[in-house]
Amino acid sequence: MNKKFTNKKQHHEKDVIITIKRLGINGEGIGYYKKKIIFIPGALPDEVVVAKIVKSYPHYLQGELVRIKEKSPDRVAFPEGVDPEIGGLELAHLSYEKQLEFKRNNMLESLRKYHPRNYAKYKVKKTIPAPDEWHYRNKAQYQIENVHGKTKLGLFAPNSHRLIDLPKMPTQSEDTQKTEREIKVLIEKLHVPVANFRRHLPGVKTIVVRQSEASKEIQVTLITIGHKIKNLIPLAKEIMKLDNVVSVYQNETEWQNPQVWGNKTEKLLGKNQIMEEILGKKFALSPRAFFQLNPVQTVNLYSEALKYLDLTPDQTLIDAYSGVGTLGILAADRVKQVIGIETIPEAVKDAEHNVELNHIKNADYIQGSVEKVLPELKNSGVSIDALIVDPPRTGLAKKLIKTLLQVKPETFVYISCNPSTLAQDLVLLSEVYDVRVIQNVDMLPQTPRCEAIAKLVLRK
Ligand SMILES: C[S@@+](CC[C@H](N)C(=O)[O-])C[C@H]1O[C@@H](n2cnc3c(N)ncnc32)[C@H](O)[C@@H]1O
Numbered sequence: 377m378n379k380k381f382t383n384k385k386q387h388h389e390k391d392v393i394i395t396i397k398r399l400g401i402n403g404e405g406i407g408y409y410k411k412k413i414i415f416i417p418g419a420l421p422d423e424v425v426v427a428k429i430v431k432s433y434p435h436y437l438q439g440e441l442v443r444i445k446e447k448s449p450d451r452v453a454f455p456e457g458v459d460p461e462i463g464g465l466e467l468a469h470l471s472y473e474k475q476l477e478f479k480r481n482n483m484l485e486s487l488r489k490y491h492p493r494n495y496a497k498y499k500v501k502k503t504i505p506a507p508d509e510w511h512y513r514n515k516a517q518y519q520i521e522n523v524h525g526k527t528k529l530g531l532f533a534p535n536s537h538r539l540i541d542l543p544k545m546p547t548q549s550e551d552t553q554k555t556e557r558e559i560k561v562l563i564e565k566l567h568v569p570v571a572n573f574r575r576h577l578p579g580v581k582t583i584v585v586r587q588s589e590a591s592k593e594i595q596v597t598l599i600t601i602g603h604k605i606k607n608l609i610p611l612a613k614e615i616m617k618l619d620n621v622v623s624v625y626q627n628e629t630e631w632q633n634p635q636v637w638g639n640k641t642e643k644l645l646g647k648n649q650i651m652e653e654i655l656g657k658k659f660a661l662s663p664r665a666f667f668q669l670n671p672v673q674t675v676n677l678y679s680e681a682l683k684y685l686d687l688t689p690d691q692t693l694i695d696a697y698s699g700v701g702t703l704g705i706l707a708a709d710r711v712k713q714v715i716g717i718e719t720i721p722e723a724v725k726d727a728e729h730n731v732e733l734n735h736i737k738n739a740d741y742i743q744g745s746v747e748k749v750l751p752e753l754k755n756s757g758v759s760i761d762a763l764i765v766d767p768p769r770t771g772l773a774k775k776l777i778k779t780l781l782q783v784k785p786e787t788f789v790y791i792s793c794n795p796s797t798l799a800q801d802l803v804l805l806s807e808v809y810d811v812r813v814i815q816n817v818d819m820l821p822q823t824p825r826c827e828a829i830a831k832l833v834l835r836k
Pocket of ligand 1: 397611666667668696697698699700701703717718719720723744745747765767768803
């Protein structure tokens with residue numbers, strides 16, 4: 377083998393010609409060079425491209441697209457004026473119709489890879505398209521940096537510390553972007569310190585702007601390193617004067633924290649929560665509580681999930697990973713009782729508040745992890761006959777699956793945001809459940825990510 381390609385992470389200048397065979401799970405083009413798999417972001421199936429090999433690993437090569445020699449008919453123009461390296465636009469060069477196909481194929485591919493029992497018989501339905509392919513994100517979470525007196529505001533290029541200044545992000549709503557830019561100007565005007573990682577100087581690190589689709593209310597959170605930041609309150613007062621802004625929060629984090637958010641959140645000015653509305657129910661949201669990023673498409677996601685739940689009035693529904701209580705609240709009038717389980721205390725408080733807002737009398741929330749709380753519920757004699765799980769990308773804990781295989785809820789719907797962990801969890805769950813249907817719902821157009829709803833039915 378060429379010596380050049382044996383050294384891990386060695387850089388190469390050599391251009392090679394590759395025919396792209398398919399897309400990988402992250403939307404990158406996949407081809408082969410000297411029998412080794414090569415990943416080329418930005419290339420599409422059936423294209424012939426010139427690529428640079430930028431990194432070589434024992435089992436694969438990482439390529440960079442240099443030029444397209446033969447173009448795919450499915451290629452569309454990448455949004456103008458946007459750095460192609462930005463995360464969140466991995467599929468923006470592929471027609472939307474093909475993006476939907478890709479997302480369904482990704483699910484089929486994951487099933488093939490992990491092969492849960494009878495997977496070939498699963499009915500994997502066509503992906504439900506998002507009503508808006510662009511400007512659908514109602515929450516912007518931009519990093520701020522000041523280098524040599526110039527302030528940059530935007531997103532880091534994936535796997536790097538290079539902050540891409542974002543005058544426009546085509547998947548982000550206009551209002552959230554406008555508010556982000558206005559806050560940047562205010563920070564400069566009021567000389568509010570921006571966190572400096574190289575020199576360890578505290579200040580504002582991230583600006584989070586979330587807007588309700590229904591009420592248009594905007595909640596701003598300034599994530600800071602350090603608590604006392606010069607001119608933070610004057611800044612919050614100015615932010616409160618911006619269009620639609622109803623509250624400003626501070627969240628405090630630490631230098632070493634790999635997460636964006638820290639643990640301390642404090643309201644600086646305005647309302648405690650913003651008010652969202654989905655399918656006629658109201659949801660108050662505090663800054664750290666999870667809520668879907670595409671509120672228009674969320675209506676379709678929840679409607680489909682409720683359809684597959686098929687509830688009856690005598691059932692107790694466990695809303696596992698309940699967030700601010702969305703699914704349980706929407707289902708409450710169809711069952712005897714709802715019990716929600718969620719780890720984040722603020723989200724549990726929001727869920728309890730939302731139950732009151734919607735005049736619901738049969739829903740309770742427990743703060744804790746599903747894997748710990750569910751066995752406790754079982755041992756205390758609660759009849760767990762209907763279950764909806766909506767876990768983060770990591771999927772269900774093995775310990776939880778073990779409990780479910782004993783409890784065997786009659787009605788079971790799994791909402792997943794990661795086909796790979798869904799397929800892995802189904803391997804174990806399919807010991808006692810048949811998978812009736814998998815319905816993909818595209819919440820995040822232009823990205824490789826997709827939400828899926830799986831209906832599980834106890835095998836008789
Ligand atoms: C994908 S969100 C779903 C939220 C909600 N069902 C909705 O539709 O808005 C996942 C939620 O699970 C919570 N969570 C994460 N791990 C958990 C665990 N082990 N036990 C309980 N909740 C958890 C997160 O805080 C988050 O609110």
